[in-house]
Amino acid sequence: MIVGVLTVELFLGEAGSLKEKRKVLKSIIDRIKSRFNVSIAEVGEQDTWQRSTLGISFVSNEQAHVHRVFSAVVSFIESQGTVVVTGYQIQLL
Numbered sequence: 001m002i003v004g005v006l007t008v009e010l011f012l013g014e015a016g017s018l019k020e021k022r023k024v025l026k027s028i029i030d031r032i033k034s035r036f037n038v039s040i041a042e043v044g045e046q047d048t049w050q051r052s053t054l055g056i057s058f059v060s061n062e063q064a065h066v067h068r069v070f071s072a073v074v075s076f077i078e079s080q081g082t083v084v085v086t087g088y089q090i091q092l093l
Helices: 018-036 063-079
Strands: 002-011 039-044 051-060 084-092
Touching: 002 063, 018 039, 018 051, 018 063, 051 063, 063 084
Parallel strands: none
Antiparallel strands: 002 051, 002 084, 039 051
């Protein structure tokens, strides 16, 4: 069993308040959950308007599958246009 953890750092340039930030993040998080069947939550920068850190986990029996899913998740986030991915890190447990 391979457990993958993806940490994604985001910049939300158009967010002018925490309410706007949470609205954008909730939309992205809900779409990622339903599309990729991963567990996801905001794990950092909760009180900062224009920054966020998402934690995403995925379990598989192959490392390559975990990397493919995480690559697709990062590409999906980048394609949304409402946020900028400033960095990400993948860990396999």
